[in-house]
Amino acid sequence: MSVFDVIVVGLGAVGSFALRAASRRGARCLGLELDTPAHARGSSHGHCRIFRHAYFEHADYVPLLRHATRRFEELERETSTSLLHRCGVLLLGHRESTVLLRSLDAARAHGLQVEDLDSREIARRFPWFASPLAERGVFEADAGLVRPERAIAAAIASAREAGAHLRLSTRAISLHADDRGVEVTTEQGTERATTVIVAAGAWTAKLLPELRPHLTVTRQVQAWIAPRSGGPPVGMPCWLLDPGDGRRSLYGIPADPLAEAHSPARMPKVAWHGSSDLVDPDLGALPPCAADLDPLLAAYQQAAPPLAGSVIDAATCLYTMSPDGDFLVGRSRDTDSICYAAGLSGHGFKLAPALGDALCDLALLGGTNLPVDFLSAARLSQANKDSLDD
């Protein structure tokens, strides 16, 4: 049995960046992955993700978002790989949309450059969205799409260059902490490390039962849709439309200028943010069907009429939701030797490098200067206690 300083379980978005961070700091690292990195049954495939900084979800993410974007840029330079495409991000909604108001608040609080647009300006600059649903827009130019499969491959290449070991097609079955660290039982045998980082995405609750009450895995459908006529629209930003009344947002990501000829990413991608379709990740999600795609196309038709032509491809993907939509980051309740990031709730890719660094700090130093305290699972126990006291 080999003994490592750190074992990272799961080489998706967070795990690949945690492995990179720990191995570049000189730790003896092993990465375990039950399939291959960015495989199509997890949460990090599908060619593109949105990155942005004026964050409506919670303004406290902004320092982490800035840190993560700098790390993506650093990895681009290190590996000569293009990971980010700054096409801008346009948030749309009614005048008092909470998505828009919170983004403006986050931008003000953290000195981020955004533009607050009325419907005339939206129609002039982004004519595809000339829709009654888009009364107001918030545009962040220093934002856009990130390429998930490439980013994960680049992070792993960087980790390997720094000496990390990998075991693919190897599932961690259980973790057992003792006074010497953690024993990890895998399908192929046993490994041992001083600390373990769990970055297992949709499978986290199977490995860390203490998080089971807080995590729900849902099926998402992403579709690549050709416009009604012509090729992919030029100059189109990533976008998200908040329909209001607590209904889920619809969002889109433009064609990737670097997409290969046969990739669906040569056309824009459209999806809803969130669903109530529960999934066991070991059984997998049912493939996309007309019941998914017809309503999606109809909603796209309302949001961006000239763009809603025909679906050229579609795929499922998993969200791992926390009860409040914010991540869970910290150390195990039972032992300081296990730390985790979980419940990324459908918005975690852009933050993966920052989460990887925070987990590496927790594993190697026992604490981190990155501001992740607001993501502690303790907030959920406190919320439960408060609701019982009421």
Ligand SMILES: Cc1cc2nc3c(=O)[nH]c(=O)nc-3n(C[C@H](O)[C@H](O)[C@H](O)COP(=O)(O)OP(=O)(O)OC[C@H]3O[C@@H](n4cnc5c(N)ncnc54)[C@H](O)[C@@H]3O)c2cc1C
């Ligand atoms: C359709 C869709 C669109 C999205 N859009 C955006 C977006 O625009 N912007 C954004 O920021 N985020 C977005 N997200 C969310 C983001 O992609 C996820 O939050 C993020 O990729 C999750 O990363 P992860 O590392 O937690 O999980 P994953 O990347 O899935 O990695 C977990 C890995 O752990 C492995 N694993 C699990 N258990 C074990 C085990 N026991 N042993 C070994 N390996 C194990 C899995 O095989 C998997 O590879 C989107 C998600 C989806 C599904």
